[in-house]
Amino acid sequence: ADSLRDLAARVGLRMGTAVTPFELDNAAYRAITAQQFSSVTPGNEMKWQVVEPTRGTYDWSAGDRLVDFARRNHQLVRGHVLLWHNQLPDWLTSGVADGTISDAQLRALLHKHVTDQVTHYKGRIWQWDVANEFFTDGDASTLNAGDFWVAHLGPGIIADAFRWAHQADPTALLFYNDYNIEGVNAKSDAVYTFVRDLRAHGVPIHGVGLQAHLATQYGFPYQMRQNLQRFADLGLKVAVTEADVRTPVKKDANGQYTDEPLTPQAQAAQESYWAQSLQACLAVRECISYTAWGFGDANSWVPSWFVGEGAALLYDRNLNPKPQYNALRDILTHT
Ligand code: G3I
Secondary structure, three states, X not given: OOOHHHHHHOOOOEEEEEEOHHHHOOHHHHHHHHHHOOEEEEOOOOOHHHHOOEOOEOOOHHHHXXXXXXXXXXXXXXXXXXXXXXXXXHXXXXXXXXXXXXXXXXXXXXXXXXXXXXXXXXXXXXXXXXXXXXXXXXXXXXXXXXXXXXXXHOOHHHHHHHHHHHHHOOOOEEEEXXXXXXOOOHHHHHHHHHHXXXXXXXXXXXXXXXXXXXXXXXXXXXXXXXXHHHHHOOOOEEEEEEEEEEEEEXXXXXXXXXXXXXXXXXXXXXXXXXXXXXXXXXXXXOEEEEEEOOOEXXXXXXXXXXXXXXXXXXXXXXXXXXXXXHHHHHHHHOO
């Protein structure tokens, strides 16, 4: 049977998955990654905390391993992530907290980080998530003034990060990436205005990534296709970057959470959300990749972050494809 990557290739779409190297130690996981996906994203391995655990000493080994895997399997790589408040090295955050790293030094360290990382991977990264999760949630979304980077270096640091990344690798597509911006809502409105202004000021931003961490209990995002299209109409690429669809799950006889949705309706909703989000992407010419945040339920970030929820991915714990996988295949087959 045709794989997701082959079916998607017929319509010019890359199907992606997040991968971490320990997963590549598992032969079955490795085989599915290569067969089903044409793009990979490192789940953690290109985050600052991982690449520079000690100040001045880089460790690119985990990211390199994934990039090499991708090359061998004719996959493109989404680099993730250059500027984010989370998973920063301890030496950086503690140095800022105790005042031994001034804001001017912080700015210089960031410039070096962006330049060195993008240069290290020059020519080998298709899309970079340059800036991630800078907006507040809720009905009056704004750029988060309390964000670590904005608080120390001002909102202009985001544009600077795009300029630095572009200088280091002029061929990489540079993305702004965020969650809860899949549909038309206050947060996606705020992001829309922000990226429109970046474009108007000539900042080298080329795309917007919609994470798409969906949940059955919150409904499917309102007007996702229209939302993707309005970003595309700004002259930007768009991408679904971290898709999963979580749901509350049953407990077993020992009181442990399983990967079984509470109701058949919830299972049906999961299939529908995967299908609808892929359809939204397929309906917009500038939507160039659709990436799941991993594919085996055993390795999902969801159960440890949302206790009592799970079953968020396309394959079960034993790496058998779930109906969600078939839902995506059906959509691709009939496109
Ligand atoms: O590596 C350490 C290990 O040494 C330690 O023993 C262990 C104990 O907790 O933690 C390990 O680090 C964990 C890391 O993943 C690597 O597995 C962190 O605790 C854990 O918090 C971290 O979670 C990651 C999360 O980002 C952190 O922000 C998830 O794996 C990763 O999937 C998730 O990805 C994010 C995207 O980057 C941005 N969008 C949201 C998405 C989901 O949160």
